[in-house]
Amino acid sequence: MENEKGTTIVVFSGDLDKVMAAFIIANGAAAYGHKVTMFFTFWGLNTLKDETAKAGKKGVLEKMFGWMMPKGPNKLSLSKMNFLGLGPKMIQHVVKKHNAMSVPQLIELAHEQDINMVACTMTMDLLGIQEEEMVGTINYGGVGAYIGDAEQANTNLFI
Amino acid sequence: MENEKGTTIVVFSGDLDKVMAAFIIANGAAAYGHKVTMFFTFWGLNTLKDETAKAGKKGVLEKMFGWMMPKGPNKLSLSKMNFLGLGPKMIQHVVKKHNAMSVPQLIELAHEQDINMVACTMTMDLLGIQEEEMVGTINYGGVGAYIGDAEQANTNLFI
Amino acid sequence: MENEKGTTIVVFSGDLDKVMAAFIIANGAAAYGHKVTMFFTFWGLNTLKDETAKAGKKGVLEKMFGWMMPKGPNKLSLSKMNFLGLGPKMIQHVVKKHNAMSVPQLIELAHEQDINMVACTMTMDLLGIQEEEMVGTINYGGVGAYIGDAEQANTNLFI
Numbered sequence: 519m520e521n522e523k524g525t526t527i528v529v530f531s532g533d534l535d536k537v538m539a540a541f542i543i544a545n546g547a548a549a550y551g552h553k554v555t556m557f558f559t560f561w562g563l564n565t566l567k568d569e570t571a572k573a574g575k576k577g578v579l580e581k582m583f584g585w586m587m588p589k590g591p592n593k594l595s596l597s598k599m600n601f602l603g604l605g606p607k608m609i610q611h612v613v614k615k616h617n618a619m620s621v622p623q624l625i626e627l628a629h630e631q632d633i634n635m636v637a638c639t640m641t642m643d644l645l646g647i648q649e650e651e652m653v654g655t656i657n658y659g660g661v662g663a664y665i666g667d668a669e670q671a672n673t674n675l676f677i
Numbered sequence: 678m679e680n681e682k683g684t685t686i687v688v689f690s691g692d693l694d695k696v697m698a699a700f701i702i703a704n705g706a707a708a709y710g711h712k713v714t715m716f717f718t719f720w721g722l723n724t725l726k727d728e729t730a731k732a733g734k735k736g737v738l739e740k741m742f743g744w745m746m747p748k749g750p751n752k753l754s755l756s757k758m759n760f761l762g763l764g765p766k767m768i769q770h771v772v773k774k775h776n777a778m779s780v781p782q783l784i785e786l787a788h789e790q791d792i793n794m795v796a797c798t799m800t801m802d803l804l805g806i807q808e809e810e811m812v813g814t815i816n817y818g819g820v821g822a823y824i825g826d827a828e829q830a831n832t833n834l835f836i
Numbered sequence: 837m838e839n840e841k842g843t844t845i846v847v848f849s850g851d852l853d854k855v856m857a858a859f860i861i862a863n864g865a866a867a868y869g870h871k872v873t874m875f876f877t878f879w880g881l882n883t884l885k886d887e888t889a890k891a892g893k894k895g896v897l898e899k900m901f902g903w904m905m906p907k908g909p910n911k912l913s914l915s916k917m918n919f920l921g922l923g924p925k926m927i928q929h930v931v932k933k934h935n936a937m938s939v940p941q942l943i944e945l946a947h948e949q950d951i952n953m954v955a956c957t958m959t960m961d962l963l964g965i966q967e968e969e970m971v972g973t974i975n976y977g978g979v980g981a982y983i984g985d986a987e988q989a990n991t992n993l994f995i
Contacts, residue, residue: 523987525983525986535848535878535879536848539846539848539877539878539994542958542979543846543979543982543983546979546980546982546983547983549980550980550983550984550987552983597849597879598850598879599904599905608897608900608901609962611897612897612962612963612964613962615897616961616962618958618961618962672986672987672990672992673983673986673987673992674992675846675992675993675994676994677848677994
């Protein structure tokens with residue numbers, strides 16, 4: 519059933535630290551020749567928002583979700599020790615200091631390595647996230663697409 | 678070692694959003710012909726509690742855990758943006774509005790699709806959860822049962 | 837590509853309850869003959885700190901991370917119901933009462949079963965964690981080592 523080498527990652531969490539871990543594993547696997555799919559759902563969708571984009575018309579609940587959710591990779595908070603935003607700043611500082619890659623750079627590398635980034639259309643509907651709000655270079659799909667990719671891969675993670 | 682198609686999910690988290698994701702993936706996999714096992718442990722056990730059931734006699738610590746933990750799928754909170762219960766209400770509202778399935782409906786569908794739902798006996802002991810408190814239609818097992826099922830499956834997630 | 841039986845677990849979380857779950861699954865898999873690798877990264881690294889060890893010289897940010905992060909398995913908090921430390925005490929109490937294994941005992945068993953415990957060098961650099969602060973019996977590696985092990989294993993979890 520399986521490809522020789524494949525990795526899928528469901529990016530459910532939108533925490534900066536977990537998103538970093540997801541992209542480091544995804545880019546590492548791609549560098550070792552894996553076919554990699556990242557499937558962004560729920561809060562993970564915030565990672566792929568274009569912070570300069572304008573959303574179209576929304577209902578009240580959709581607007582409320584929009585206000586509450588971070589807009590793009592530079593606005594994510596930490597799963598621990600967030601301290602009202604100090605934690606993410608500290609992490610971003612040490613990433614720079616150690617010449618490690620920031621999340622926007624990790625996303626760019628993922629594109630260069632042809633990692634298949636898929637936004638979950640069902641949760642986009644639920645949370646009122648529109649394609650116009652997302653970066654332009656991703657794919658869209660549902661759980662069926664994910665199941666198909668996971669069947670072909672050896673390593674399947676939920677982050 | 679593997680079946681052609683199999684999925685196991687450890688449902689550790691009892692957060693409404695993560696439990697929704699777990700059941701959507703599980704039901705999706707079953708619809709694509711996978712043999713699916715969901716293994717409920719720690720806070721995930723709260724998902725399978727019968728909210729009308731009465732527990733038997735418990736010690737003090739067991740009672741305290743019982744008071745602190747949500748009783749059934751309608752009492753779960755969100756992993757993010759819970760806002761003292763407003764977040765879950767918002768999610769439940771948009772689920773209904775989009776004709777998506779609620780967690781109780783997803784559990785029912787899981788039963789219809791013969792998904793094997795197993796409650797972890799070891800953590801039930803630790804947290805003082807009794808079989809009398811659980812819905813009547815699930816199985817019970819330990820980590821050995823989980824390992825055996827995971828060996829047969831291609832996609833193994835921890836949520 | 838795969839061994840007959842192998843399990844890898846990325847231990848990203850440093851929560852007591854999730855770390856317990858990780859070691860219970862890892863030790864269970866090893867008991868059933870799996871080759872098991874646990875890869876500790878981000879907050880999961882705190883699990884393998886030696887609480888009696890003294891760190892060498894550190895910069896300001898590294899010191900701040902050091903103050904904020906728990907030092908060893910007895911200092912971990914819960915992912916839920918932590919209640920300023922009451923929750924972990926309750927869990928430790930019921931673990932003892934039911935003759936279940938504490939995290940330090942689970943770590944010892946993991947060593948006895950030759951589970952390969954690897955600390956992620958990249959996140960150690962980022963968070964300013966030094967080898968001198970860690971227990972003496974673990975290995976060190978990067979994402980490449982993890983990918984290699986995951987390729988050989990059937991069950992790959994992210995906790």
